[in-house]
Amino acid sequence: MPSSVEALANLPLRDDLVGLHPYGAPQLDVPILLNVNENTYGVPADVHAAIVEAVAEATQGLNRYPDREFTELRKNLAAYLGHGLTPDQLWAANGSNEVLQQVLQAFGGPGRTAIGFPPTYSMYPLLASGTGTRYVTAARGAAYTMTPEGTARAVRDSGANIVFLCSPNNPTGTALGLDVVEAAYEAGEDARAIIIVDEAYGEFAQEGTASALTLLPGRPRLLVSRTMSKAFALAGARIGYLAAAPEITDALRLVRLPYHLSAITQAAANAALTHADTLLANVEAIKVQRDRIVRELEALGLSPAPSDSNFVFFTGLDDPHRVWQGLLDAGVLIRDVGIPGSLRVTAGTEAETTAFLKALATLL
Numbered sequence: 001m002p003s004s005v006e007a008l009a010n011l012p013l014r015d016d017l018v019g020l021h022p023y024g025a026p027q028l029d030v031p032i033l034l035n036v037n038e039n040t041y042g043v044p045a046d047v048h049a050a051i052v053e054a055v056a057e058a059t060q061g062l063n064r065y066p067d068r069e070f071t072e073l074r075k076n077l078a079a080y081l082g083h084g085l086t087p088d089q090l091w092a093a094n095g096s097n098e099v100l101q102q103v104l105q106a107f108g109g110p111g112r113t114a115i116g117f118p119p120t121y122s123m124y125p126l127l128a129s130g131t132g133t134r135y136v137t138a139a140r141g142a143a144y145t146m147t148p149e150g151t152a153r154a155v156r157d158s159g160a161n162i163v164f165l166c167s168p169n170n171p172t173g174t175a176l177g178l179d180v181v182e183a184a185y186e187a188g189e190d191a192r193a194i195i196i197v198d199e200a201y202g203e204f205a206q207e208g209t210a211s212a213l214t215l216l217p218g219r220p221r222l223l224v225s226r227t228m229s230k231a232f233a234l235a236g237a238r239i240g241y242l243a244a245a246p247e248i249t250d251a252l253r254l255v256r257l258p259y260h261l262s263a264i265t266q267a268a269a270n271a272a273l274t275h276a277d278t279l280l281a282n283v284e285a286i287k288v289q290r291d292r293i294v295r296e297l298e299a300l301g302l303s304p305a306p307s308d309s310n311f312v313f314f315t316g317l318d319d320p321h322r323v324w325q326g327l328l329d330a331g332v333l334i335r336d337v338g339i340p341g342s343l344r345v346t347a348g349t350e351a352e353t354t355a356f357l358k359a360l361a362t363l364l
């Protein structure tokens with residue numbers, strides 16, 4: 001029997017997919033999972049009860065297709081985000097990954113180019129290749145920062161049709177200044193580039209960090225994506241969304257699959273949104289642990305990046321793989337993002353954070 005690699009090589013796979021590797025953060029059975037930036041608090045009891053009740057009701061109508069326009073969800077998302085947004089400016093899909101894929105399907109594709117600024121979210125190049133979009137990259141400055149001038153130059157020089165700005169950035173954790181977003185938008189004027197600000201971790205931002213949602217008025221090519229996977233502790237439910245000009249959501253309707261958001265997904269999302277306050281209380285608790293990790297890593301002589309997210313990226317390790325493995329042996333799984341001297345850890349509950357910090361101190 002051929003190995004699965006040989007079997008795959010025998011398939012008439014699209015040329016541009018040959019040799020690519022699927023997204024693959026390890027899913028290991030470890031007591032403390034701090035590797036993929038999930039919300040480790042779990043779903044609070046009142047949110048759980050509300051979702052069960054809403055899903056039970058939705059189940060009674062499962063013989064019918066769901067509301068294709070997810071009308072109630074758009075209303076709830078607009079109310080949750082605020083900033084004067086209206087339901088026709090909201091779009092949702094099965095995770096913000098699907099939202100981003102739909103954006104590429106509508107505005108990318110063969111003959112078009114997307115640009116990213118690594119190290120950044122590893123899905124951008126995969127979503128680009130899946131949609132036949134060329135993906136190019138531009139370098140960041142010192143300590144992974146981005147400046148308005150450097151970003152504008154990269155956007156202009158690349159002639160990109162789609163610009164991925166991840167803020168707070170995964171894996172480094174730091175948010176972008178809005179001046180960077182504005183500069184990217186203006187530099188994309190000639191190519192009429194779509195500027196996507198991926199705010200998957202927006203709720204975890206530090207006081208005073210502004211959301212790109214504030215820039216939406218008057219900028220029809222600006223898109224801000226969010227997710228319920230992180231702050232809302234609903235990674236398993238697969239709900240992501242974006243806010244943009246109404247004509248953007250019209251464009252996305254052209255590429256979405258019919259009835260892409262199941263009635264169960266819509267019911268779960270709506271129920272969770274009615275309990276946003278409970279969920280955001282856990283966000284505050286996670287931010288406390290996040291700031292604690294930054295302080296304690298500094299005390300250990302490491303260099304954590306400033307974090308506006310629910311994770312901390314840190315450098316200063318001689319042998320990150322040894323530390324990663326040592327933590328795993330101690331029952332703590334974190335992420336090796338492949339950047340020399342560095343690792344990334346999700347902020348968990350107080351107990352999980354303590355376990356991580358203790359195990360790390362022992363290893364150093």
Ligand SMILES: *Cc1c(COP(=O)(O)O)cnc(C)c1O
Pocket residue numbers: 037094095096097098121166170198200226227228229230235238239240
């Ligand atoms: C986790 C994450 C997402 C969210 O993906 P979902 O499909 O909504 O679960 C999007 N962007 C970034 C940068 C992320 O880290």
